[in-house]
Amino acid sequence: MKVLVADDSATNRAILTVLLTQLGHQPIMAEDGAKAVATFERELPDLVLMDVMMPVEDGLSATRRIKALPAGQLTPIIMVTALDSDEDVIKALEMGADDYFTKPIKVQVVKAKIAAIEHTINVQHQIAQKNAELAQYYFTAEDEKRLTSHIMERLTEPAKLQDPAIQYWIKPADYCSGDLLAATRTPGGALYLLLADGTGHGLSAALDVVSLPQIFYTMASIGHSIGNIATEMNSKIKSLLPTGHFVAATLVAINPTEKTAEIWNGGNPPTCIVSAAGALLHSATSRHLPIGVIGAEGFDASTEIIRLTPGTQLLLFSDGLPDAGNTQGEELGLDHILSTCLASTSENRMNALQTMVGDYMGDAKAHDDISILLIEADQLLNQAPVVETSPRPADYGIGSGWHITLRLGCDELQNLDPIPFTIDLLKKLRVSDSHLSSLFLIIAELINNAIDHGLLKLESALKDDLDGFDLYLDQRAERLATLSPSATLELVFDQKPTAQGSQLTMRVKDSGDGFNHAHICNLISDDFLKHGRGIGLVQKIAKKLEYQGKGNEVLVTYSF
Numbered sequence: 001m002k003v004l005v006a007d008d009s010a011t012n013r014a015i016l017t018v019l020l021t022q023l024g025h026q027p028i029m030a031e032d033g034a035k036a037v038a039t040f041e042r043e044l045p046d047l048v049l050m051d052v053m054m055p056v057e058d059g060l061s062a063t064r065r066i067k068a069l070p071a072g073q074l075t076p077i078i079m080v081t082a083l084d085s086d087e088d089v090i091k092a093l094e095m096g097a098d099d100y101f102t103k104p105i106k107v108q109v110v111k112a113k114i115a116a117i118e119h120t121i122n123v124q125h126q127i128a129q130k131n132a133e134l135a136q137y138y139f140t141a142e143d144e145k146r147l148t149s150h151i152m153e154r155l156t157e158p159a160k161l162q163d164p165a166i167q168y169w170i171k172p173a174d175y176c177s178g179d180l181l182a183a184t185r186t187p188g189g190a191l192y193l194l195l196a197d198g199t200g201h202g203l204s205a206a207l208d209v210v211s212l213p214q215i216f217y218t219m220a221s222i223g224h225s226i227g228n229i230a231t232e233m234n235s236k237i238k239s240l241l242p243t244g245h246f247v248a249a250t251l252v253a254i255n256p257t258e259k260t261a262e263i264w265n266g267g268n269p270p271t272c273i274v275s276a277a278g279a280l281l282h283s284a285t286s287r288h289l290p291i292g293v294i295g296a297e298g299f300d301a302s303t304e305i306i307r308l309t310p311g312t313q314l315l316l317f318s319d320g321l322p323d324a325g326n327t328q329g330e331e332l333g334l335d336h337i338l339s340t341c342l343a344s345t346s347e348n349r350m351n352a353l354q355t356m357v358g359d360y361m362g363d364a365k366a367h368d369d370i371s372i373l374l375i376e377a378d379q380l381l382n383q384a385p386v387v388e389t390s391p392r393p394a395d396y397g398i399g400s401g402w403h404i405t406l407r408l409g410c411d412e413l414q415n416l417d418p419i420p421f422t423i424d425l426l427k428k429l430r431v432s433d434s435h436l437s438s439l440f441l442i443i444a445e446l447i448n449n450a451i452d453h454g455l456l457k458l459e460s461a462l463k464d465d466l467d468g469f470d471l472y473l474d475q476r477a478e479r480l481a482t483l484s485p486s487a488t489l490e491l492v493f494d495q496k497p498t499a500q501g502s503q504l505t506m507r508v509k510d511s512g513d514g515f516n517h518a519h520i521c522n523l524i525s526d527d528f529l530k531h532g533r534g535i536g537l538v539q540k541i542a543k544k545l546e547y548q549g550k551g552n553e554v555l556v557t558y559s560f
Contacts, residue, residue, distance in 0.1 A: 033057030051080050099113055165377075166373065166374070169353075191380055194250070228420075268286055278341075308377045308381060315373070320371065410485045414483060451510070509554075
């Protein structure tokens with residue numbers, strides 16, 4: 001230690017210098033109180049031995065001045081005095097002294113007191129070091145929090161949640177939410193939604209879901225089904241996260257053409273379909289394990305399809321909502337959520353839910369993230385598909401022309417979804433997004449008709465009944481699993497430049513028996529037709545649509 005000795009006695013200074021040096025300390029001398037203060041400010045010693053009776057300025061005054069300095073507040077001062085009355089000791093302590101010993105100097109007493117002070121100083125240094133480490137940890141943690149919040153915000157592309165059909169609310173339990181909300185439109189105009197809830201909350205939960213947005217947006221952009229997206233997410237989460245970490249997820253696809261909501265729910269609270277009048281029309285409960293729990297061999301990608309009617313809303317929320325507790329530790333519960341939801345008008349439903357949470361929780365601290373998605377079906381069902389029909393010469397794709405032929409056999413048809421595969425191919429050929437939506441509608445209609453009706457011989461009328469979609473999908477899965485080994489689907493794309501821009505000819509041919517295409521084409525003008533509307537939409541978008549042969553081959557021409 002560096003020890004300041006303030007004493008007007010040269011003898012005392014000499015004794016203390018020898019003693020301190022023997023103890024391994026560095027002595028610094030001052031002959032009076034004023035010099036003691038000046039020396040303290042210059043040298044910043046670890047300990048001060050201060051005589052009381054000194055010329056120029058006494059030790060009590062010097063002690064008071066040193067203790068008033070920022071560096072002096074934590075520096076111990078031991079008074080060295082010939083005065084030992086209680087009043088003198090109290091006065092010294094009131095001036096800021098930490099201890100004292102009396103003259104004549106007793107070496108053993110000085111050694112003991114300095115050893116005790118040295119121990120205290122060492123403990124203080126250790127505490128200061130720990131405080132510095134904690135401060136650094138705090139600043140590092142705060143920086144990580146800011147970084148995590150920034151990354152989560154960018155990953156979820158919040159601009160896409162500004163869709164007029166969507167209302168959303170996130171209430172983090174910590175600095176950032178481990179719940180992930182994402183939304184996007186597919187090339188065909190369907191609205192895809194994702195509500196994912198990582199294990200726990202905060203940074204740990206956010207890391208659980210951080211890989212999901214890229215899968216969601218990438219696969220949705222080329223028209224993959226939500227079942228395929230859930231499968232890919234499960235594979236990624238299973239490979240990345242340790243045992244015990246998983247993600248509860250709900251995926252929803254709202255198809256404005258079919259007027260349906262397709263739902264995959266793995267481990268989240270039910271997705272509620274609510275009427276404008278406040279009736280619960282359907283509750284799509286979790287039918288699957290959260291993603292990341294089991295491997296690909298046991299994963300179930302099957303979905304539930306609900307037909308939507310005008311005025312309906314879809315309500316999705318994470319389990320942080322029903323699990324929210326009040327100051328008595330009681331959970332909010334699903335019944336309270338539904339009663340609030342059903343008692344409110346559709347225009348005020350989100351506000352009612354937020355108010356309910358605030359009123360119920362009061363000053364209680366949230367123990368899990370809360371997120372809510374509310375979807376206005378009418379915003380989707382009443383909008384016409386956005387299609388591009390005007391020529392745009394710069395948007396036709398790569399080079400002066402290209403030709404692609406794809407021939408898919410039984411194995412490919414059973415294990416590959418040709419629609420996103422084809423759309424991804426067109427994107428790689430730099431067909432612009434302005435035309436990709438129209439092409440998606442055409443390609444999806446042609447391929448689905450060829451597979452479902454040409455090869456699998458499914459009846460569209462099945463979907464007209466209330467439970468028809470489930471029956472239709474069940475039959476589709478059964479017939480696809482037993483598809484004839486000789487079944488084929490041929491896709492031909494031929495793009496050529498024209499004086500106005502570019503022209504793409506698409507030919508789709510299946511190995512089925514064909515159908516009465518003339519009859520269907522005559523019916524498509526009927527606004528009340530419950531199925532077959534897709535062909536009419538293709539006719540409006542395309543320059544030309546022509547069925548050939550027995551109806552198992554169709555030719556479409558599209559102008560850019």
